[in-house]
Amino acid sequence: MPEDRRMHDGEAALPVPVVIIAGALGAGKTSLINAMLVGDVDLPLAVIVNDFGAIAIDEAILSATGLPVFALKNGCICCSLQGDLLRTLAGVLSAGRPIGAIVIEASGVSDPRGIIEALHDPVLRRAVRLDAVVTVVDVEMHDVADDLWQAQVRAADIIVLAKAGETAAVDDLRARLAGMGKTLVVVADESGGIPLELLVGQPFQREGVPLTEASLISDDRFVHVEWTSPRPLALTRFRAIIENLAPRLVRAKGLIRVVERPGQTFLFQLVGRRASLLPSDLPVEGARLVLIGRAGNLDAAGAKAELEAMVQE
């Protein structure tokens, strides 16, 4: 069981453990954190989440657990938001509530080395201690040739395999990861989680990650569309638009209401070609959507115009 780092009067505070959760867009990072938060955790946690855009879907999902969630929006914490991360961490630590550990969910476009570097801030290092860098890998959908995927894997102390279906696929992936020097590989349970004890308590020893401005993989290879509607959507029209855009989407998520089911919110998720629309208790007026694609492939303005036309019809 991780030690309790609550501050008591007159006691010097121990550094608060920090866990970074990294991984490709849609790999299963939020699901992993959600499963850990709703599990029987005997440690007061705070979560910092880096949604890619201003429409903070992950923040909404994780806030539903009732635990304190702090969002970093409009950028990527590994590069443009490093200063925001440090300010947010300072804010979490000085908020006056007991904090046993801080979980940072990186955006799917983050190179974890930028976050690790930010945590080396000399002042912050007295207050926080990086215990583990976790990279979530989607067993079915990952691109081993992608340099961002490789950077995320190489930076990890522990790899969590999400969406593990066929044993053969898991075995193949384990072998590939072993070839990259990654042998601490855990398969997420049915809820998408792993025991928090694996991550917090004993910091992993890691070699310094050599990092230069030039070697950090920036987030400008992706473009995103953020779109809100005050009115519910026609489901058939929404489906047709998403099917049309899907070949150019890497990731999409959002909360929508549909005219066919008044009063019910749905959580829309798309990773690659796999989409789901599930009832949700999260509030939304009409729709809040984020679509992400590769720069040069997704026409962000065109996609937004299509969505806009849907509610004008």
Ligand SMILES: Nc1nc2c(ncn2[C@@H]2O[C@H](COP(=O)(O)OP(=O)(O)OP(=O)(O)O)[C@@H](O)[C@H]2O)c(=O)[nH]1
């Ligand atoms: N079957 C299955 N689905 C999963 C698992 N983990 C995540 N998913 C689904 O995969 C989709 C993306 O999951 P998220 O947890 O939002 O992924 P993420 O890495 O946080 O996504 P971004 O923050 O957008 O990069 C959702 O539809 C999840 O329900 C898993 O272990 N098994």
